Amino acid sequence: MRRAVCxxxxxxxxxxxxxxxxxxxxxFDEVFVAILVNPRKQGLFAIEERVEMLKEITADLPGVQVxxxxxxxxxxxxDRGAQALVKGLRGATDYDYELPMAHMNRHLTGVETLFLxxxxxxxxxxxxxxxxxARGGGDVTPFLPxxxxxxxxxxxxxxxxx
Numbered sequence: 074m075r076r077a078v079c080x081x082x083x084x085x086x087x088x089x090x091x092x093x094x095x096x097x098x099x100x101f102d103e104v105f106v107a108i109l110v111n112p113r114k115q116g117l118f119a120i121e122e123r124v125e126m127l128k129e130i131t132a133d134l135p136g137v138q139v140x141x142x143x144x145x146x147x148x149x150x151x152d153r154g155a156q157a158l159v160k161g162l163r164g165a166t167d168y169d170y171e172l173p174m175a176h177m178n179r180h181l182t183g184v185e186t187l188f189l190x191x192x193x194x195x196x197x198x199x200x201x202x203x204x205x206x207a208r209g210g211g212d213v214t215p216f217l218p219x220x221x222x223x224x225x226x227x228x229x230x231x232x233x234x235x
Contacts, residue, residue, distance in 0.1 A: 074102045074103060074154075075100075075101045075102045075103070075156060076101060076102065076103045076104070076105065076153060076154055076155040076156060076157075077097050077100070077101040077103070077104050077105070077155055077156070077157045077158070077159050077187070078104075078105045078107050078146065078149060078150050078153065078155045078157070078158050078159070079093060079094055079097055079104060079105070079106050079107065079158075079159050079160075080107040080108075080109060080146045080149070080158060080160075081106075081107075081108065081109065082108065082109055082111070082114070082116065082123075082200070083106075083108050083123045083126075083127060083200070084116040084117055084118055084123060084200050084204075085117070085118055085123070085126060085200055085203070085204075085217065085221050085224065085225055086123065086126055086127050086130060086200075086217075086218070086221055087195075087198050087199070087200055087203055087216050087217055087221075088195060088198065088215070088216055088217060088218060089161060089163070089191055089192065089195040089196075089198045089199075089216075090161070090200075091130055091131070091218060092161070092191070092192045092195060093159065093160075093161035093189050093191075094106055094131055094134065094137065095134065096189055097159045097189070098131075098134045098135070098136060098137050101136070101157070102136055103136045103137075103138070104134075104136055104137045104138070104159075105138050105139075105140060105149075105153050105155060106127050106131065106137060106138070106139045106140070107140055107141070107142050107146065107149055108120060108123050108124060108127070108139070108140070108141040108142070109141075109142065109143070109146070110141050110142065110143040111143075112143075117204055117225075117228060118224070118228065120141045121141075122224070123141075124139050124140070124141055126220065126221050126224060127139040129218075129220050130218045130220060130221065145181075146158065146178070147178045147181050147182040147184050148182075150178075150182065150184045151182055151184070155184065156184065156185065157184065157185045157186070157187050158175070158178060158184055158185070158186045158187070159186075159187045159188075159189060160175075160186060160187070160188055160189070161188075161189050161190075161191055162188045162189065162190055162191060163191045163195075163196040163197065163198075163199070164191075164196060168188065171186070171188065174186070175188075195216075198216045203216050203217060203225075204225075207225055207226070207229055208229060213225070
């Protein structure tokens with residue numbers, strides 16, 4: 074059985090994230106969407122909320138499981154029997170950031186990293202940028218799955234920017 078891990082913070086999950094997950098699910102028997110728990114970072118959404126959102130938007134994808142994890146992603150891969158990490162790349166900056174980690178991960182455990190180029194029209198979409206635009210009152214509807222967009226709008230309504 075071929076298994077892959079799509080790690081990330083997913084705060085919130087965007088259409089770009091979903092595109093990478095869908096494409097990975099077409100290539101592997103099982104895909105683990107792994108949300109990193111980083112106690113040093115305060116996200117807009119709690120880890121449990123991100124897990125719930127990702128389960129909602131991947132519910133129709135066979136073989137996709139959503140979990141959170143802490144520690145090294147390569148240890149998570151080993152524990153799940155995954156052969157590959159799959160990362161979406163928006164451009165050269167992402168590649169420059171991800172390549173050294175891919176080499177280190179391979180050195181540590183032999184897990185390969187596969188890079189998928191971002192879909193045209195989505196390469197500039199990031200969770201950080203979506204949150205910034207939404208906080209400023211911009212329309213981020215095209216960049217988020219509908220259920221995630223609804224949660225983001227509600228979260229910002231309850232916690233308006235100061």
